[in-house]
Amino acid sequence: MRWTAPGAGQALLSGQPAACLASDDPLVRSGRVLFGAPALLGGQAAKAGLGCASCHINGRGNSHFLLAGVSDGAGTADVTNSFFSAARGNGRFDPVAIPDLAMPGKVPRDPQAGALEPFIRGLIVDEFGGAEPSPATLAALAAYVRSIRPCAPERVQARGLADQLAALDDGVTAAALMAGRGDAAGVRLAIAAMRHQLGLIAERYAGAGFARERAALLAASRDLQAIGEGRDIPSALGHWQAGFDRDLAVRLRRGEARSLYDRERLVRALR
Ligand code: HEC
Incomplete structure (x- = not known):
C-alpha cells in the first residue's frame, strides 16, 4: 500500500500481470526469487520493503506504482533519486514509466552483448545503495530477466x-x-x-x-x-x-x- 496509488490497493493486491518464462531452469528460478527480495537492494528501498518485483511485477510493469518523491504519476519512478541512493541521485526529479521487462528496451538482452549484467549491477549498487552482488547472483538475475516473455493472450492473474x-x-x-x-x-x-x-x-x-x-x-x-x-x-x-x-x-x-x-x-x- 505504501507505494500504490490511492484507490488501487485492491487491484494491486488481488491481481498481477502474468509472465511466461522462456525457461524454468534453476538459474532462472533463482533469479526470480532474488528479484523479489528487498535485501538485494540496500538502504531506503530495503527498509521500505521494496524489491525489483515491486516495480516490475513478475518482471512486467506496475501501472499502480506511486511513491511520494519518486513518482510523478501512477506507474512511474525516478530510479536516479536520492531517496534510493546518495551516489546516483542526480539532483533532478525525472520519473519515467516503469518498463515492462518482457519487451525489448534500451538495454540489450543478448548475452553476447554483455550489457545486462553491468546494468543490473549498477541498479543494485549505485541506484539502490545495495551490497555488491556476487557473480552468481548477477548471473541469476540476468538469466531471469532474459527469460521474461509476455503471455499470449495477456492476462491479469489472481494472487x-x-x-x-x-x-x-x-x-x-x-x-x-x-x-x-x-x-x-x-x-x-x-x-x-x-x-x-x-x-x-x-x-x-x-x-x-x-x-x-x-x-x-x-x-x-x-x-x-x-x-x-x-x-x-x-x-x-x-x-x-x-x-x-x-x-x-x-x-x-x-x-x-x-x-x-x-x-x-x-x-x-x-x-
Ligand atoms: C522504484 C521502481 C523500480 C525498481 C525497484 C526497479 N526498477 Fe528496473 N526500472 C525502473 C524504471 C523507472 C526503469 C526505466 C529507467 C530508465 O529508462 O532510465 C527501469 C529499467 C529497468 C531495466 C531496463 C529495461 C530496458 O529498457 O531495457 C531493467 C533490465 C531493470 N529495470 C531491471 C531491474 C532490476 C533487476 C531491479 C532490481 C535490482 C529493478 N529493475 C528495480 C523502475 C524500477
Missing part, C-alpha cells in the same frame, strides 16, 4: 498463496545453486528472499483466528535464519522444506479462503 509457495521452492533451489557455486553471500540472499516470502504470507493471515499460523510462520522464518548461519545449508533447507510442506503449508492452504488472499475479504479489510 494467491501458491505464488508464495512457489517462491519458497525457488528459494530452496537458489540456496542450493549458490551453495554449489561456493557463494556464501548468494546463499544468505536466497534465505533472506525466502523469509520475505514468509512475511508476505503472514500479512495475509490477519486477525485473531490466524494467530497460530502467524506464530508458526515466524518460527519457520527464525529456523531459516538459524539454517543460514549453520553448516550444510542445502540439506538443512531440504529438511526445513519437507517439514514446512507436511505441516504449515497444509494448514495455510486450508485457511486460504479465510485469509486476505480471498478477494472479498481483502476488499472488506481495505475499507
Whole structure:
C-alpha cells in the first residue's frame, strides 16, 4: 500500500500481470526469487520493503506504482533519486514509466552483448545503495530477466498463496545453486528472499483466528535464519522444506479462503 496509488490497493493486491518464462531452469528460478527480495537492494528501498518485483511485477510493469518523491504519476519512478541512493541521485526529479521487462528496451538482452549484467549491477549498487552482488547472483538475475516473455493472450492473474509457495521452492533451489557455486553471500540472499516470502504470507493471515499460523510462520522464518548461519545449508533447507510442506503449508492452504488472499475479504479489510 505504501507505494500504490490511492484507490488501487485492491487491484494491486488481488491481481498481477502474468509472465511466461522462456525457461524454468534453476538459474532462472533463482533469479526470480532474488528479484523479489528487498535485501538485494540496500538502504531506503530495503527498509521500505521494496524489491525489483515491486516495480516490475513478475518482471512486467506496475501501472499502480506511486511513491511520494519518486513518482510523478501512477506507474512511474525516478530510479536516479536520492531517496534510493546518495551516489546516483542526480539532483533532478525525472520519473519515467516503469518498463515492462518482457519487451525489448534500451538495454540489450543478448548475452553476447554483455550489457545486462553491468546494468543490473549498477541498479543494485549505485541506484539502490545495495551490497555488491556476487557473480552468481548477477548471473541469476540476468538469466531471469532474459527469460521474461509476455503471455499470449495477456492476462491479469489472481494472487494467491501458491505464488508464495512457489517462491519458497525457488528459494530452496537458489540456496542450493549458490551453495554449489561456493557463494556464501548468494546463499544468505536466497534465505533472506525466502523469509520475505514468509512475511508476505503472514500479512495475509490477519486477525485473531490466524494467530497460530502467524506464530508458526515466524518460527519457520527464525529456523531459516538459524539454517543460514549453520553448516550444510542445502540439506538443512531440504529438511526445513519437507517439514514446512507436511505441516504449515497444509494448514495455510486450508485457511486460504479465510485469509486476505480471498478477494472479498481483502476488499472488506481495505475499507
Ligand atoms: C522504484 C521502481 C523500480 C525498481 C525497484 C526497479 N526498477 Fe528496473 N526500472 C525502473 C524504471 C523507472 C526503469 C526505466 C529507467 C530508465 O529508462 O532510465 C527501469 C529499467 C529497468 C531495466 C531496463 C529495461 C530496458 O529498457 O531495457 C531493467 C533490465 C531493470 N529495470 C531491471 C531491474 C532490476 C533487476 C531491479 C532490481 C535490482 C529493478 N529493475 C528495480 C523502475 C524500477
